[in-house]
Amino acid sequence: MEEPLKKLQSGSKHLTKERERSLKDYEVECEECDETTYVASYQKPIFCPICGRRVEAEEVENAE
Numbered sequence: 613m614e615e616p617l618k619k620l621q622s623g624s625k626h627l628t629k630e631r632e633r634s635l636k637d638y639e640v641e642c643e644e645c646d647e648t649t650y651v652a653s654y655q656k657p658i659f660c661p662i663c664g665r666r667v668e669a670e671e672v673e674n675a676e
């Protein structure tokens with residue numbers, strides 16, 4: 613049981629590095645289906661999650 617756990621820990625360390633590109637929230641306003649959706653993504657969404665049409669996404673500032 614110890615071996616797989618070690619592997620898992622070193623694996624998650626690598627994953628943490630990748631996450632420095634932080635997950636951001638984007639607001640996607642679609643003219644086609646007239647819906648505003650919120651998407652959490654590392655990259656700016658370019659398609660509406662509902663109808664798949666190309667959209668302009670706005671980054672949402674996290675107010676904490």
Ligand SMILES: [Zn+2]
Binds near residue numbers: 660
């Ligand atoms: Zn749409």
